[in-house]
Amino acid sequence: MIISMRRGATREEIDHVCDRIREFGYKVHSIEGEQRVVIGAVGVGDVTACLESLEAIPSVERAVRISVPYKFVSREFKKEHSVIHVNGLEVGGDEFIVMAGPCSVENERQIMETAESVAAAGARMLRGGAFKPRTSPYDFQGLELEGLKLLQQAKQRTGLAIVTEVMSDGDVDLVAEHADMLQIGARNMQNFALLKKLGRCGRPILLKRGMSSTIKELLMSAEYIVAHGNPNVVLCERGIRTFETATRNTCDIAAVPVLNELTHLPVILDPSHAVGKRSLVPALCRAAAAVGADGLIVEVHPCPEKAVSDGAQSLTLQQFHATMNELRPYLELWKESRVSAFAAAV
Numbered sequence: 001m002i003i004s005m006r007r008g009a010t011r012e013e014i015d016h017v018c019d020r021i022r023e024f025g026y027k028v029h030s031i032e033g034e035q036r037v038v039i040g041a042v043g044v045g046d047v048t049a050c051l052e053s054l055e056a057i058p059s060v061e062r063a064v065r066i067s068v069p070y071k072f073v074s075r076e077f078k079k080e081h082s083v084i085h086v087n088g089l090e091v092g093g094d095e096f097i098v099m100a101g102p103c104s105v106e107n108e109r110q111i112m113e114t115a116e117s118v119a120a121a122g123a124r125m126l127r128g129g130a131f132k133p134r135t136s137p138y139d140f141q142g143l144e145l146e147g148l149k150l151l152q153q154a155k156q157r158t159g160l161a162i163v164t165e166v167m168s169d170g171d172v173d174l175v176a177e178h179a180d181m182l183q184i185g186a187r188n189m190q191n192f193a194l195l196k197k198l199g200r201c202g203r204p205i206l207l208k209r210g211m212s213s214t215i216k217e218l219l220m221s222a223e224y225i226v227a228h229g230n231p232n233v234v235l236c237e238r239g240i241r242t243f244e245t246a247t248r249n250t251c252d253i254a255a256v257p258v259l260n261e262l263t264h265l266p267v268i269l270d271p272s273h274a275v276g277k278r279s280l281v282p283a284l285c286r287a288a289a290a291v292g293a294d295g296l297i298v299e300v301h302p303c304p305e306k307a308v309s310d311g312a313q314s315l316t317l318q319q320f321h322a323t324m325n326e327l328r329p330y331l332e333l334w335k336e337s338r339v340s341a342f343a344a345a346v
């Protein structure tokens, strides 16, 4: 069960509700947000009697039974699609948000040139790794703080919001100081110490699906972040491991509509890591719009053959412009279907 307290509920009122929940045999997990307190009741007990009792308490706004293990992120908990605010942008709102930029921040010239070009093409956020999760310890590991500063400079110049990866709980505060949105990479989707730390980082999160993780596991990881105090999570499908070798990963395009049924959180697609090959990226960008994703995160590099990471899947600046142009009619349809989905939900 999830119990939402009324705004401004006092400590005594919250404690009273927690005591009642415990009397019915449940364990209490309360989330004290800035605006309101939400209490999760987990365990085995008489659900109907407990719900009836709680609903009779004036400080309780709503008490609902949630059958799935990912409580706060489920559609059962919240019917309306969530809108996540990132530096004035709305992810999950009525704009399809495109995030673009290099795999890694390499130097000033590379990031500035990319930022200016992707902004002119219609991207709204700049991506670029300053802390890089690399399979080999001998590969480029990222510019770290210098990379974060370069991203900030690029934001100042272009107005693009910044999304960048954080790999360890010890770096969360540093990355949160420099970025508008923190990216959790596929390899860290189940780094629970990191997920817990994100609960209090004060920034929205882009949570990427682990390459061998189920949709349920992705939602449970999102639940960690929300349960620890941060409701601002955007999910990202980035391809999963299968027996197929024609692409770097297999793009689970169905994950987008599946997630849209199961959760109210916005979902974006990363076609670059999903396929690993630039010629395939534009088609998947169009697919993302067609299946109702809330946006894209795409790798773009001014000279992919010189990229220190993921050159083969990075679009050139010109290819990114062409991709955005090709996307336009699909985005018109996307907008129409979004308007009718909102109308149906009302």
Ligand code: PEP
Binding pocket: 103, 129, 133, 184, 185, 186, 187, 208, 238, 273
């Ligand atoms: C990236 O975005 O460059 C990245 C490392 O992605 P993923 O975590 O999905 O592999």
Ligand code: MN
Binding pocket: 103, 104, 273, 299, 309, 310
């Ligand atoms: Mn990459």
